[in-house]
Amino acid sequence: MTTSRGRSPSPRAAVRYTVSVLSAHAHLFAITLRVQSAAKNQRVSLPVWIPGSYLVREFSQHLQNLGAWQDGQPAELKQLDKHRWQVRCEAGKPLELRYEVYAFDASVRTAFLDATRGFFNATSLCLQVLGQEDQPHALEIEPGPATEGWQVATGLSPHRVDADGFGHYRARDYDELADCPVEMGRFWSGRFTAAGVEHRFVVSGAGAWMDGARLLEDTRRVCEAQIALWHGQGGEKPPFDRYVFMLYASGDGYGGLEHRNSTALICQRSDLPRQRAPGEKPAPLKATDGYTTLLGLISHEYFHTWNVKRLRPAEFARYDYNAENHTELLWFFEGFTSYYDDLMLRRAGLIDEACYLQLVAKTLNQVRQTPGRLVQTVAQASFDAWVKYYRVGENTPNATVSYYTKGALVALCLDLTLRAEGHSSLDAVMRELWQRCKGGPMREADLLRALKRLGKRGFEGEIAAWVHSTAELPLPSLLQEAGAKVTHEKAPLAQQLGLRVAEVNGSVLLKNVLRGGAAEAAGMAPGDEWLGIELPAPRRGGAAEAWRIHKLDEVAELRGLQPSLTALVSRDRRLLRCTLHWPTESQTVRLAVGDAVRLALWLQE
Structure with a gap:
């Protein structure tokens, strides 16, 4: 038996969940929810969305056979709407609810279960006990015949778990529970230390040919580079005491979702690094390599540990799991993260300047080939994510612009402008925001203040033009001044x-x-x-x-x-x-190394 390390004993949880496999072949989890002290006519609800994926997904559609008991007797349940229920019960007494959840969505957003693997986010499985969201929560992951030989990985704090990870975990509140997904199965597992912090990497679905040592080493280098960006070399520690990467390698998949001390990832199995013959050196990574794409995804979700999970829009200071949470700042939190994800690969020495510039050119051309950039500002695209970006249709490229790609280009414009004027860089601005907002909620005004203080002038004009209008971004001239060679070639x-x-x-x-x-x-x-x-x-x-x-x-x-x-x-x-x-x-933009000395000042900081 093991306990959480370096933590004082947790108070008795007011809300406790037990999750077990009811039927792997039917893809059913069984959940028991125990409330230590219920309210009179206690209400419960299941979230309609998961933070980081801005679409109402109606997780309650997969919940079935809900029942409630108090004092050993069935309690009457009344459904109030699509995702909320009320239990007819007495106040101050324990309450138990039992139900099942169908889980066969292999994405990072929901829950999945078959005979080979289990995965879930609490937002898909764990009913909220309304009025007790801020109380200590506990999760028990129960082993059984279907999980023989399986292991468990999660960012939750272990309380009493066995060597395979089954057992009891604790969370300070529902938000922490919701922010720590769980991976179960016969997965590959490895560990490394970055800036003195233990990181675990688990991979489900990999072939025996996977080069796990390379994956660990490359990920470690990305983590070290990002921790140095946010906290300086040998500076303060990152805002977590351990981290877990959970990667599912599938036949044809891609995606990731960030969490406070973990991330859930999906890649194509063919994108994993392969073992080499003795003495064989790895070939330089190219922009078109699947492994480069995977490393960029890992870098993106890890960067979110700071930028959106802690430093976050003021509108996300407290998540409302019952409805859309709108903000105009996704261009910053997703877009700036998209700028840094590939840049960190260069800073970590995993790709060279030529490869990085090809990745920048790809993003630049994606935005240029989207007519919606002339229809919708990137701030509007952020606000409309719930109804436009995540509801893709045949007219999507004509009506909207991606706050990921255009937001990344806005970050690039700001970084190159700050560097060209010689006063600062976007790296310094990000650190300033981290300190100014104390790693918590921020507004656009906070960004403007940081830019003015470090850039020695106001940037209201640039933000108005680049974020709140549909004007084209001045990237060709900025890139040339930074040392890139800008040419054009015939478009497909x-x-x-x-x-x-x-x-x-x-x-x-x-x-x-x-x-x-x-x-x-x-x-x-x-x-x-x-x-x-x-x-x-x-x-x-x-x-x-x-x-x-x-x-x-x-x-x-x-x-x-x-x-x-x-x-x-x-x-x-x-x-x-x-x-x-x-x-x-028509033509597309092509970027290559021009002035290597000037380019290094930007890319090798």
């Missing part, structure tokens, strides 16, 4: 035509038709299947030519030099002809 055909397509089994399916593009002018629409093209007669008196296409690039090959063609599309089983006028050539 889909971008030239104003399309986003999927090529499936020999069919070209239109996913998005971008605002102001040639495809929109031709009358093409999302959902169309582009079957072929018709070309005018090649010579006078001849017949028009019609060609079947199976890939988009065939359009350019077949059109020759014709200024227009007729696109043959299928829409709702009707065959339509759309006259497509070939656009002037």
Whole structure:
């Protein structure tokens, strides 16, 4: 038996949960909730969203067979709305509720269970006891036949757990319980120390070929770089005494969700580092490598430990789990984190300058190819995340801009401007905000004050133009001044035509038709299947030519030099002809190393 290290004994929990596997094959968790001292007619609720993922997800849809007991007798339950219930009970006495939750969502946001693995966030499994959210909570993870040979990993403080991690955990309140997901299964596990703090990394679903030692070492270097950014070399300790990375390697998945001392991650299994032959050196990482993407994800979620989990929008000072929590600051908390995630890979020495600049160019081109950037400001995109960013449709790129990507470019603009003017850097601004807001709630005004103090002038004009308007960002000139070489190259055909397509089994399916593009002018629409093209007669008196296409690039090959063609599309089983006028050539930005000395002042700080 083990107990939490370096902690005083926890008070008896007012709210206790026991979680066990009811049926792995039916994907059912069984939960028992015990309330030490219930209120009269106690109310309980299940959150409708999880912090960090800004969409109402209705977790209560998976809750079933809810029952309540007091004094050993059934207590009457009344459902009040989609996620709240009231128990007819007496005040001051213990109350017990038992229920089941269906768990078969392999994302980082909810809960999953089968015969190989279990995972859950408390927001999906643990009913809130209304009025007692600030009381000490306890969670027991109960072993059973279905979990034979399994282990448990979580950021929760252990109270009485066995060698595999099953047993009792404590949380100061419901918020802490909700912020510590649980991974269960036969996973790979490793540990490292960064800045004197123990970090655990568990990977579920990996093949025996995974190079765990490399994963640990590369992650350690990222963590060391970030701790140094926030607290300085050999400075104060990070705001946690241990940290857990929980990675699920799947056949085709990607995502992450940040927590106060842990993160849940998903990657494609093929993105994991592979073991090398003895003496074989790892090849330099490229921007297109899946492992580079995985390291960027790890870096992103770890950076959130400071930027959004502690330093957070004032609107998030206290989460309301019952409804949307709006803020205009996601461009800062998600966007600035997106700026630093890849930059920390460079600072940690995991990628070189050329690779990093390719990643910046990718973000820059993504924003430039989004017509919604001219429709919605990045502050509005932050506020509308609940109804636009997380509800992706065929018109999404025309109506909104990503606060991740444009927010990252705003951070880049500020960093390069501060450095060009010679007074400070964005690193110093982030540290100033951490100290000014005491690692807690902040407002845009706090950022402006930090910029003014460190930058020696006001930045209201830049924030107004870059955040609260749809004006283009002055990145080409800033990047060149910082030592990057900015060139342009021919854009892919889909971008030239104003399309986003999927090529499936020999069919070209239109996913998005971008605002102001040639495809929109031709009358093409999302959902169309582009079957072929018709070309005018090649010579006078001849017949028009019609060609079947199976890939988009065939359009350019077949059109020759014709200024227009007729696109043959299928829409709702009707065959339509759309006259497509070939656009002037569009370009994408390409970044490379220009002045290596100036570039190093930015990238190797």
